[in-house]
Amino acid sequence: xxxxxxxxxxxxxxxxxxxxxGYTVHPDIFEVPPNSKYGDIAFPCFDYAKGLGRNPAEIASxxxxxxxxxxxxxxxxxxxxxxxxxxSLPTLTEQVIKEILKLGVTYGCGTSGEGKxxxxxxxxxxxxxxxHIGHVRNAVLGQSIINILRANGFHVVGASYIGxxxxxxxxxxxxxxxxxxxxSVPKDQRTKWLGEVYTQATAYVDAHEEAKEEIxxxxxxLEGKEEPYYSQWKETREWSLTAFREAFKExxxxxxxxxxxxxxxxEGKEIVKKMLIDGLAxxxxxxxxxxxxxxxxxxxxxxxxxxxxxxxxxxxALILRKQKDHHPDRQLMVVDVRQSxxxxxxxxxxxxMGFTQPLTHIAYDMVTLPEGAMSSRSGNVVxxxxxxxDLVNSFQEETKKRHPEWTEKKVEETARALAIASMIFMMQRxxxxxxxxxDREEALSFDGFTGPYLLYTVARxxxxxxxxxxxxxxxxxxxxxxxEYALIRHLARFPDEVQxxxxxxxxxTIALWAFELAKLFAEYYHEVHVIDEExxxxxxxxxxxxxxxxxxxxxxxxxxxxxxIEEM
RNA sequence: GCGCCCGUAGCUCAGUUGGAUAGAGCAUCAGCUUGCGGAGCUGAGGGUCGUGCGUUCAAGUCGCGCCGGGCGCACCA
Numbered sequence: 001x002x003x004x005x006x007x008x009x010x011x012x013x014x015x016x017x018x019x020x021x022g023y024t025v026h027p028d029i030f031e032v033p034p035n036s037k038y039g040d041i042a043f044p045c046f047d048y049a050k051g052l053g054r055n056p057a058e059i060a061s062x063x064x065x066x067x068x069x070x071x072x073x074x075x076x077x078x079x080x081x082x083x084x085x086x087x088s089l090p091t092l093t094e095q096v097i098k099e100i101l102k103l104g105v106t107y108g109c110g111t112s113g114e115g116k117x118x119x120x121x122x123x124x125x126x127x128x129x130x131x132h133i134g135h136v137r138n139a140v141l142g143q144s145i146i147n148i149l150r151a152n153g154f155h156v157v158g159a160s161y162i163g164x165x166x167x168x169x170x171x172x173x174x175x176x177x178x179x180x181x182x183x184s185v186p187k188d189q190r191t192k193w194l195g196e197v198y199t200q201a202t203a204y205v206d207a208h209e210e211a212k213e214e215i216x217x218x219x220x221x222l223e224g225k226e227e228p229y230y231s232q233w234k235e236t237r238e239w240s241l242t243a244f245r246e247a248f249k250e251x252x253x254x255x256x257x258x259x260x261x262x263x264x265x266x267e268g269k270e271i272v273k274k275m276l277i278d279g280l281a282x283x284x285x286x287x288x289x290x291x292x293x294x295x296x297x298x299x300x301x302x303x304x305x306x307x308x309x310x311x312x313x314x315x316x317a318l319i320l321r322k323q324k325d326h327h328p329d330r331q332l333m334v335v336d337v338r339q340s341x342x343x344x345x346x347x348x349x350x351x352x353m354g355f356t357q358p359l360t361h362i363a364y365d366m367v368t369l370p371e372g373a374m375s376s377r378s379g380n381v382v383x384x385x386x387x388x389x390d391l392v393n394s395f396q397e398e399t400k401k402r403h404p405e406w407t408e409k410k411v412e413e414t415a416r417a418l419a420i421a422s423m424i425f426m427m428q429r430x431x432x433x434x435x436x437x438x439d440r441e442e443a444l445s446f447d448g449f450t451g452p453y454l455l456y457t458v459a460r461x462x463x464x465x466x467x468x469x470x471x472x473x474x475x476x477x478x479x480x481x482x483x484e485y486a487l488i489r490h491l492a493r494f495p496d497e498v499q500x501x502x503x504x505x506x507x508x509t510i511a512l513w514a515f516e517l518a519k520l521f522a523e524y525y526h527e528v529h530v531i532d533e534e535x536x537x538x539x540x541x542x543x544x545x546x547x548x549x550x551x552x553x554x555x556x557x558x559x560x561x562x563x564x565i566e567e568m
Numbered sequence: 569g570c571g572c573c574c575g576u577a578g579c580u581c582a583g584u585u586g587g588a589u590a591g592a593g594c595a596u597c598a599g600c601u602u603g604c605g606g607a608g609c610u611g612a613g614g615g616u617c618g619u620g621c622g623u624u625c626a627a628g629u630c631g632c633g634c635c636g637g638g639c640g641c642a643c644c645a
Contacts, residue, residue: 034588044587046625056625080588081625126645167644261645287643296571304643311645340572341640365573366639373638398607418607429593430581434574435638441594442580446607448593449581456607467604500584512582515592526600526609568607 002495003095007072011041011085014073018066023048032493039077039084040489046081056081087492089485090477096492097476100548108498108555113154119328120146120156121318123248123255124335126163127240128172130195131247132374132381133438134336134367137427140561141364142334143253144428144507147559152502157326160255161318162244164237165262166311168198170219172236173229174211175201177218190239192383199379219308223265247384250420252561257325259318265309268317272302280352290349300345315346316353323357330358337363337433362505364432370439382438391419394444395452399568417565418452421557425451428560429511449515451562454553457518458564460525461550465543468531472543479541483524487545490517491552498559507560514556521549 001009008027015025031042045063049056057080064078072095074088100107122142125135146158163169175197176183185193205211221229248254272288275281281288286305292298302312322331333343343361350359368374374381395415403411426443430436446452465472479488490513497513500506530542554564 031587032584034584034591038588042588046587050625082588124645163645285642289642299642301642306643308643310643337573338639339645342645363573368638377644402605402607434581437580439580445594448607450593450607452607453593456605460605460608464604504585508582509584512592519592522608523610525604529603531604568605 002492003072003092003099004492004496006095007085007087007092008041010070010072011043014067014070015043015063015083018063019048023051033082033084036486036489038079038082039075039086041085041087043083043085044081045083049081087489089480089488092492093479093485093488094476096488097479097544097548100491100551101472101544104551105555105558107552108494108559109151109153110495110499110502111153112499112502113149113152116153116330117155117157117326117328118149118330118332119159119322119326120149120332120334121159121161121322122146122334123158123160123244123253124163125240125244126166126168127237127244128169128194129198129240129376130191130381130383131240131243131385132367132376132383133387133423133427134374136247136251136384136423137364137367137432137436138334138336139248139251139253140424140427141432141507143251143561144510144559145332145334145362145505147561148498148501148505148507148510151498151559154502157328158254158256159259159322160248160257161259162241162261164240164260165222165233165265166309167215167219169233169237170215170222171201171205172198173222173232174215174218175204176232176236177229178214190236191243191385194236194239195376195381195383196379198376202377216306216308223308250388251384251424252420252563259321261314264314264317264321267321268313268315269303269307269309271317271320272313275302275353290345290352292345292348295344295348297341297345297348300349302349312342312346312349316349319346319350319355319359323355328357330360332360332362334362334364337365339363362432365435367427367436367438370437387423387443388419390440391422391444392416395419395422395446398446414565414568417563418446418455418568421451421455421562422446423451424560424562425454425511428507428562429515431506431508452568454514454518454557454562455565455568457521458550458553458557459566459568461521461546462566464530464546468533468539468543470531470533470536470539470543472540472547474537474540474544476541476544478538479545481524481528483520483527484542484545487517487520487524487549490520491548494552494556501559510556510559514553514560517549517553517556521546521553 012025012027031044033039033042045056045059049059060081060083061078063083064076067076072088072091073085075086077084120142123139125131146156149156172194218229222233276288281290281302287301288303290300290302292300301310304310340363347359392415395418396411399411399414429449497509501510532539557564
């Protein structure tokens with residue numbers, strides 16, 4: 001149990017004693033006052049007063065008068081309809097610092113998910129198309145949800161699902177034959193080239209209706225593993241997969257298992273055929289559909305009239321396969337919000353098939369450009385590689401300026417870490433359910449609410465440790481500065497933040513918490529001189545606090561898929 | 569047409585599930601370094617929370633209408 005939880009437990013006990021049996025105090029009712037001058041924990045009396053038919057402000061002052069201090073709580077005051085509790089700062093300081101230094105990388109972790117297993121489906125790029133910054137958002141959001149769930153004790157399987165087959169792939173293979181026969185493509189240009197071929201093919205098809213027939217033919221031939229198309233597909237598919245693996249690694253995204261559309265397609269078709277025989281699905285205009293009128297979800301297409309598989313065909317098989325392979329208690333699908341209706345239809349279909357495990361679509365919104373949505377079709381995309389290189393260049397220049405004595409290699413490594421941190425933080429700092437409008441200028445900035453600002457905090461603390469021989473060991477009770485207490489209070493909230501994020505999947509709250517911590521530290525660092533060789537004990541205590549800040553901040557960053565660095 | 573989402577400072581966003589004086593970052597302006605990293609710190613200006621009703625002790629938050637924007641609704645994924 002975290003220090004803060006222990007304090008809250010104290011308050012609940014005290015309130016119970018003061019109130020008696022007429023009203024039950026739930027630990028969830030407590031609020032954080034808008035300003036710390038009120039205190040650390042607030043008990044709003046509205047609900048309790050309503051039950052008694054009395055004025056909440058009167059109740060608050062009565063309660064405050066009847067509750068005495070505890071180990072964790074120093075003062076109890078009534079302010080209007082609130083009873084405000086202020087932590088005993090010496091106790092809180094000792095406990096929190098001790099807890100963080102002892103737990104290290106597990107500080108913030110909880111047990112609410114113990115014994116429960118979840119499968120998270122995320123990172124679903126399509127081969128033969130560009131991996132763009134929208135895919136980055138999906139991958140890091142999904143990985144963060146996995147990290148958060150693990151931090152709460154859940155057993156989690158992270159599953160990447162790759163779209164390596166279907167109409168878009170056939171289109172590319174077709175265009176390669178038609179426009180690029182025998183062309184050799186430099187290794188480092190492969191994915192870019194595939195993206196261009198896709199865009200070119202799309203433009204051609206839009207102007208030449210008859211090409212659709214040819215592409216459909218290629219798709220059937222691919223499904224029948226006909227040469228030379230099958231070999232071409234295998235080779236170009238590998239080009240994309242290599243790029244995905246590399247991108248995931250750079251983004252600190254690590255799926256535990258990989259599923260491929262090409263693996264579940266046959267199974268999907270079989271399942272749909274059986275559904276038709278069982279009378280679950282029916283034929284309509286030559287295609288196989290589910291009539292979901294009863295669920296108010298319209299008609300759901302399961303198989304094309306030419307017998308070809310659709311995304312839905314494969315999805316049904318995929319969900320069953322994941323269930324069979326890993327037996328999770330629950331499956332999450334991290335997929336963009338435009339698929340909301342689609343997933344409702346998929347879930348309703350599975351429900352009718354007798355599937356009972358909970359399925360949840362975690363909908364997040366898109367990354368768009370100032371001029372509108374990105375589109376692989378029109379080639380109007382910002383790719384992961386393009387943005388990364390842009391960022392690396394900019395950080396390389398900056399880093400060189402700051403550290404002229406550093407080697408080329410060190411500059412490059414640092415710039416890469418900063419670039420990735422910037423990109424990821426840009427995706428994670430905003431609520432996942434809102435649109436991110438990508439702004440290049442803003443993406444390249446490193447002031448304020450950005451990844452580099454957070455890494456800077458870590459780097460400063462790391463540097464502090466190098467400047468003294470004094471060890472961070474001693475009496476945390478020597479910390480009495482107002483800014484120190486502000487940091488302690490904020491640090492104490494972390495376990496609660498992790499637990500909440502594990503329920504709501506609002507990853508951005510962790511990013512906000514981390515930024516607040518970094519800001520509080522910057523204020524502290526500016527005002528208080530940490531190292532004082534004349535006052536070894538106080539310096540040791542301050543170094544303990546700095547270490548605690550670093551540990552908690554790094555834990556938060558890792559939840560967000562950001563790797564801290566020592567120097568920048 | 570039906571459905572979902574969004575509208576908060578010049579810009580980009582928070583706002584603890586209906587609570588205390590609506591907050592950050594960027595930008596603008598004014599300051600801070602013979603102090604452990606200035607990718608930093610301090611301060612200032614900037615708001616009829618799109619709009620009108622309603623619900624109640626209390627609304628940026630809930631409901632309804634309107635205005636503006638985005639997305640989705642049968643062979644793409």
